[in-house]
Amino acid sequence: MKRLTSLFTLAVAALVLMQCEPNVSERTPDSGTVDFSSYVAVGNSLTAGYADNALHRDGQLNAFPAILAEQMKQAGGGDFFQPLVNPGVGSNADGQARLELRLVPGPDGQPTLSPQPAAADGQDIFRRQQTGPFNNVGVPGARIFHLVTPGYGNSAAGAGNFNRFFTRFKSDPMATVVGDAMLAEPTFFSLWIGNNDVLGYATSGGSGNPDGGIGGMDITPMDVFQQSLDGIIATLTAGGAKGVVLGIPDITTIPFFTTVPWNGLVLTAEQAGMLRAGFAAQLAAMGVPDEQIPALVPDFQAGQNGFLIADPETAVVNFRLATENDLILLSVPQDSLRTRWGSQVPIPNRFTLRQEQIQAINTATTQFNTALETAASGAGLVYVDMNPTLQQARTGLVFDGMLLSTQFVTGGLFSLDGVHLSPRGNAVVANGVIEAINRGYGATLSPVNISAYEGVRFP
Amino acid sequence: MKKIATVMTAGLLVVCLAASSVMAGGYQLNLLGQRQIAMGHTGMGMPLDVATIGMNPGGLAALDHTGILLGSNATFISTVYRAPAPSSYTAATDSDLRTPFGIYAGFDTPVSNLRAGLGVYTPYGNSLRWEEGWKYRFMLREISLTAIFIQPTLSYNINDRIGIGAGFIFAYGAVNLQRDLPVTDQDGEFGLVELDGTTTAMGFNVGVYGKVNDMISLGVAYRSQVDMSVEGGDADFNVPVSLTPNFPPGNKFDATLPLPAVLSIGLGIKPTDNIRLNLDANLTFWSAYESLKFDFETETAAVQSFDDPRNFNDRWIFRIGTEVDATDWLQIRLGSYYDPSPVDEGYITPETPDVDRIGISGGFGVEITPRLGLNASLLVVTSSLREQSEQSAIDAGTIGKVPVGEFRTLAFIPGVSLQYTF
CATH class of the missing domain: 3.40.50.1110 (SGNH hydrolase)
Structure with a gap:
């Protein structure tokens, strides 16, 4: 009786001590045909x-x-x-x-x-x-x-x-x-x-x-x-x-290059109208003939618009609305973007990729x-x-x-x-x-x- | 005697509200009685003691005794993960000792041939904790699933050959699941989500036991499915302060986990008076576990309800066990079983890293006094390495949601019980 009991106690103790982790062979990485020593x-x-x-x-x-x-x-x-x-x-x-x-x-x-x-x-x-x-x-x-x-x-x-x-x-x-x-x-x-x-x-x-x-x-x-x-x-x-x-x-x-959306300018109809009017007035003040003005005014509309970006290739005004083919860089100052940049003022070249x-x-x-x-x-x-x-x-x-x-x-x-x-x-x-x-x-x-x-x- | 008492007390003291993991396929625990465990967890066709209340309620009335039985196991269990070649990475579970238990009592009633019984046992459960920072920490860090069945039972001997029994199951369930979140705070600490809930549910357990002759007996039992539905469980997200809008505090979740029905059949053979042989088979209706669904009360971009496929399959477990009376006070037992995994490759998850298992068990019973008996068992569960390939996860559509690699489980489960015969 005593022997059995102690046997059992021993067995339990052994199990408690035992690392009962299942055996899984570990892989040893090999350097193949090369030498990684330095x-x-x-x-x-x-x-x-x-x-x-x-x-x-x-x-x-x-x-x-x-x-x-x-x-x-x-x-x-x-x-x-x-x-x-x-x-x-x-x-x-x-x-x-x-x-x-x-x-x-x-x-x-x-x-x-x-x-x-x-x-x-x-x-x-x-x-x-x-x-x-x-x-x-x-x-x-x-x-x-x-x-x-x-x-x-x-x-x-x-x-x-x-x-x-x-x-x-x-x-x-x-x-x-x-x-x-x-x-x-x-x-x-x-x-x-x-x-x-x-x-x-x-x-x-x-x-x-x-x-x-x-x-x-x-x-x-x-x-x-x-x-x-x-x-x-x-x-x-x-x-x-x-x-x-x-x-x-x-x-x-x-x-x-991909974080700032090209079309992140969201406008109401009223804001879009004001922007268009503002640019029309600006162009008129520059002496642009009246009949050319409508084609040159950026086409701001209610809803999502491309940001206004500088573009030396754009005739007369050197700016235009961004398209999906342009990128606005993460370096563009967010404060400026929230106030006038991209709408009233074109985003300068150094912050865009055309x-x-x-x-x-x-x-x-x-x-x-x-x-x-x-x-x-x-x-x-x-x-x-x-x-x-x-x-x-x-x-x-x-x-x-x-x-x-x-x-x-x-x-x-x-x-x-x-x-x-x-x-x-x-x-x-x-x-x-x-x-x-x-x-x-x-x-x-x-x-x-x-x-x-x-x-x-x-x- | 004192020593035995100490061991038994120690064993029984650790009977807390606990259940353990992966002793059987999925999250089933086949640890209902020590005598049965030592015999490969057989006994459906041969009621051995009052643990038959949990196994086959039909056997209670046919038992040659009534009494009370208190038993518990200690689980030393480990699963190892190995990443696919050429990775040298391995990880292991580092799980707490758990103590699934079974308490049974059977009584004669004033009605002849009718017995009453009560069983409190833990047929399902899962507890594992992966080592800290393991590869799939964002799928699961640790899980604890506890199910305690309380089963009042009646058993009636129709004649001296056939007994029937039925029990009502009141189930208590608790789940706790923790995952790391892939966001770090300014100290580099990863976020954590803890899902915690409890619930209750009901079910039944019925069985028939029949004696063909003095040598052969048969049993059939069916325990119903019990759905553990947690409603309004706590979903706590520990994340950097700036992310709390994405992980709102005080969130709740609903989830359901089925505890599948089991159909068991057993054949008992007594070739001589001193030898008992059992052959059992259990069919677990795992196909009830189709998916794991968590619905969050408040959803955000970061906290989305999910419904991940599990697609478990019904599986048979085959068991054999024997008991020999060595002396008039000592019984020696041996057994084995084969427990194929209900989980297909492609659906193996970190909470049930399921493998085909082979169980080998042994044990003994000692009659301390004519009324007081002690049973001890040891169950060793081994498995071969099981691989979940990337391709199997792609085919199952679970790639990215399940670990890819190999798993192996090993468990040592000693147990003791103490029986007092009325």
């Missing part, structure tokens, strides 16, 4: 982890290369050193703090969500000189040719002639970004570059030269792009490294992507095109039971500047790269759970 990420702000209009530590820690490097560690990957800034609000090139979502009084007095600087001033992230070599040499603002430009981080070159984000971790005043990448002796690299070569033009509302120029608001000339690309690939692969080359996303997938400008951007994007893909395949590298995923995400894409989209703020993929990715968006890119690496190099890297990453934080 992974180096080369690129611009998207590689650096720039987000919310600033370089800040949270963004850096959630940059897609950092996520990727963590997964590579399961398959022979080494440490991933980044030129991290101290914890804080970060800074953009102009010394402004990162954006955060805040409740501010809206036009009707009701509190409304709005991205606002997290502090009056940005953090001084530029003073401290960081010593590499670094595995992440992403430089916010870099165009393709900047990566091979000696002295791109040389502060002695004078304002406007160097990039402060590179200055803070360059190995030498005359170093190139790609040269510094090689200091880490990459066995594997990612290259995501070329975005700014069209975005500079696009985000400035097409203020620069669409046919080729190397100014901050120009579209980079094709020959410069090709030459720089060839140089970068040649250097990065010189030591036998393999890698991935990412393509440039289509601007129609970027909230900065059809022909969009066409120039799309043409350049396609050409650059063709060049990137060709260069990648020529060097035995894997090309990653995030566009199909981003295009699908325009209408919503479900990851881990969570609906994500390219919608500003609520979509979850983009950060508060509408151009750079949120941690969730970075995780989606990391998984895209992982899929491409697995396909191209026979590796079995493990994708990450998108649900583990944050979108936009709400107050």
Whole structure:
């Protein structure tokens, strides 16, 4: 009797102690035909982890290369050193703090969500000189040719002639970004570059030269792009490294260009009539003959109207109502838009993209992507095109039971500047790269759970 | 003796308002009596003790004794999820110990051949909590479903071969379901929705027991479906302040979960006086669970009523069990069953990560005094890895709403009961 009882007690105790987890074999990721022991990420702000209009530590820690490097560690990957800034609000090139979502009084007095600087001033992230070599040499603002430009981080070159984000971790005043990448002796690299070569033009509302120029608001000339690309690939692969080359996303997938509706001007019949009368009077005062006036007055009607935008191509008046072929940029001041802009006053060029400008951007994007893909395949590298995923995400894409989209703020993929990715968006890119690496190099890297990453934080 | 009492007291003290998870397909718990559990949860065709009130009310009048029986199980149960290749991700449930129970009492009545009984038991239940931050946190973080049936019963022996019985079921149900929400506050904390409600419902349990001869007996029982309809349950959303217009506080929900009917048949065989052998089969009418529907009182862009397909199928469970009298005070029991999942691939959800299960059980009964008996059982439930492929979810139209990957469940369920014979 006693023995039985103690047996039973023992059995129960054993069960309590027992980890009764069912046995499931865990997969071990494999590096396939490549070597992840020294992974180096080369690129611009998207590689650096720039987000919310600033370089800040949270963004850096959630940059897609950092996520990727963590997964590579399961398959022979080494440490991933980044030129991290101290914890804080970060800074953009102009010394402004990162954006955060805040409740501010809206036009009707009701509190409304709005991205606002997290502090009056940005953090001084530029003073401290960081010593590499670094595995992440992403430089916010870099165009393709900047990566091979000696002295791109040389502060002695004078304002406007160097990039402060590179200055803070360059190995030498005359170093190139790609040269510094090689200091880490990459066995594997990612290259995501070329975005700014069209975005500079696009985000400035097409203020620069669409046919080729190397100014901050120009579209980079094709020959410069090709030459720089060839140089970068040649250097990065010189030591036998393999890698991935990412393509440039289509601007129609970027909230900065798609958030403000072209036809957001809602008028009553009375308001429309007053606007028409006002413009007719204005034209008459300019000395336009009476019979020409009706054709030149913007056709404001009751209901939804295209915003009034500046257009140098429109005869006489240089303005017209926007159509569905135009884009209004997220940078347009919302206060102005609520009062006179877009109705009484045309929205200035720098806040809009007209059809022909969009066409120039799309043409350049396609050409650059063709060049990137060709260069990648020529060097035995894997090309990653995030566009199909981003295009699908325009209408919503479900990851881990969570609906994500390219919608500003609520979509979850983009950060508060509408151009750079949120941690969730970075995780989606990391998984895209992982899929491409697995396909191209026979590796079995493990994708990450998108649900583990944050979108936009709400107050 | 003292030690036994301690163990039993400990076992019975944890009898709280509780039921546990996934011991059977879907959210059914086949843990009605310890003697039966030890024999593969058989006994439809051979009333063994007053737990037959829950299993086959027709057997109560035919029992060779009346008495009171108090029993409970402790559930150590875990389900593991593995993400599709090449992911190295796995997640496990981290569930609290639950204690489904059965309390039964049978009495003779002044009317000859008529017995009365009362059963309080937990035929359905579900309790699981996925590890924190798991991949499908936005589908389910944890669920607790409790159903307690209170069943007054009458059983009558028509003659010395056939007994019938019927019980009225008063059911109490409670559900609590929590999901993370994919929005974070300024500290990076994810939002949470908690749906909580209780309800009551009614049903019945009827059965027939018949002796073919001294060796062979048969039983058939039918327990009705009980619909657990929660009306005005609490839907609490814990979200950043700026989103409260989208997730209004004090919201309510209505939802219904069917606890399906079960038809059971059993064959009892006594090859000798010392050996009892049972063959049982249970048909659970799972097809009643077509969809899970939640209607919210206040709907917003972010809070939408939903009606997700479940499409469970009716399923047979097959059981075998035996009991041997080792000595005049000790009985040894063994059993096994096969419990195929009622859930098709494409419809496997995080709250019922359902797999085909095999149960193996054993136990013993000890006569402490002529009136006082102790039963102990141990049930081990295992399953093979079951995959829900992306394609199956696409075909079912549930892609994005169900997890994709593989599941496996393992459970150790010890139990004890104490019986006092009148």
